[in-house]
Amino acid sequence: DIQMTQSPSTLSASVGDRVTITCRASQSISSWLAWYQQKPGKAPKLLIYRASSLESGVPSKFSGSGSGTEFTLTLSSLQPDDFATYYCQQYNSYPLTFGQGTKVEIK
Amino acid sequence: EVQLVESGGGLIQPGGSLRLSCAASGFTVSGNYMSWVRQAPGKGLEWVSVIYSGGTTYYADSVKGRFTISRDNSKNTLYLQMNSLRAEDTAVYYCARGGYASSWSVNIAIDVWGQGTTVTVSS
Numbered sequence: 073d074i075q076m077t078q079s080p081s082t083l084s085a086s087v088g089d090r091v092t093i094t095c096r097a098s099q100s101i102s103s104w105l106a107w108y109q110q111k112p113g114k115a116p117k118l119l120i121y122r123a124s125s126l127e128s129g130v131p132s133k134f135s136g137s138g139s140g141t142e143f144t145l146t147l148s149s150l151q152p153d154d155f156a157t158y159y160c161q162q163y164n165s166y167p168l169t170f171g172q173g174t175k176v177e178i179k
Numbered sequence: 180e181v182q183l184v185e186s187g188g189g190l191i192q193p194g195g196s197l198r199l200s201c202a203a204s205g206f207t208v209s210g211n212y213m214s215w216v217r218q219a220p221g222k223g224l225e226w227v228s229v230i231y232s233g234g235t236t237y238y239a240d241s242v243k244g245r246f247t248i249s250r251d252n253s254k255n256t257l258y259l260q261m262n263s264l265r266a267e268d269t270a271v272y273y274c275a276r277g278g279y280a281s282s283w284s285v286n287i288a289i290d291v292w293g294q295g296t297t298v299t300v301s302s
Contacts, residue, residue: 104280106288108224115273115292116224127290159224163280163288166237168214168226 074098074162078171084179089150093174095143095160104164107136107145110173111156119158120145150176181205181291183274188296195264195300201257201274201293209252212287214278215259217270218295225270228259229278242268264300271295 075098085091095105103123108116118127120136123143133148147154155178160171187199199215215227228238228248236248247260257274273295279287 104286104288110224115294117292118288118290121288121290161224161226161289163278163286165280165282166229167239168229168278168280168289170224170226173223 073167074101074165074169076160076162076169076171078158078160078174080174081172082175082177084177085150086179087150087152090146090148091150091176092147093145093158093160093176095138095145095171097141097143097162097164100140101162101164103139104162105136105138105143106161106163107134108159108161109154109156110159116159147176152178181276183276183291183293185272185274185293185296188272188298190299190301191264192302193265193300196260196262197264197298199259199261199272199274199296199298201259203255203257203276206276207252208250208255208257211276212279213248213250213257214275214289215248215257216273216275216289216292217268217298218273219267219270222270226278227272230257231279261298264298266300269298269300271297 105123107120110116124136157175182204214229230248245263274293275289276291277287277289
């Protein structure tokens with residue numbers, strides 16, 4: 073199975089900050105990586121697919137990059153609505169696997 | 180509007196069975212790859228199973244042999260039959276569209292999620 077490791081696990085930031093979350097795969101997954109945002113009690117929401125493609129309707133403040141084993145999600149100018157937990161997921165092979173999540177908190 | 184609505188969750192004793200349903204609207208279950216993903220209380224996301232438009236299925240090792248994914252095209256509904264339930268199966272179960280992984284074609288991310296249904300396995 074492909075292990076996905078996110079860092080940091082928790083990130084404290086202020087409104088207006090630019091933040092970056094890293095996701096590492098235990099083996100190459102090409103660009104088959106997605107990023108999701110999840111708020112408490114809600115279903116995850118797709119933000120980025122194929123490592124860097126922005127899902128329709130998602131604001132351009134979210135951006136993704138990387139390929140192979142190392143990926144990043146960047147959020148520019150954090151707003152109150154962006155405080156949530158973010159997950160990466162590989163869909164290169166089964167079983168599909170998720171990172172453990174990064175909780176973005178208000179500093 | 181594209182939508183997924185799960186039902187069928189509840190409290191069940193260890194060793195029991197439960198069938199989850201997921202009604203789709205705005206697209207056809209039969210024409211898409213459909214997945215189940217679960218989330219234990221306070222934990223992260225865990226992929227459970229996928230069914231291809233052609234009927235091929237895959238499962239996580241943790242549920243293989245106990246869970247069965249299926250669909251009813253006439254009802255545009257996805258199912259997850261869960262047998263021999265264990266305490267560690269306690270989770271919110273999400274129905275989702277997508278989740279195709281292949282070595283020779285364009286893979287498909289999970290892009291639409293239901294609201295989830297809660298399964299609690301406890302005596």
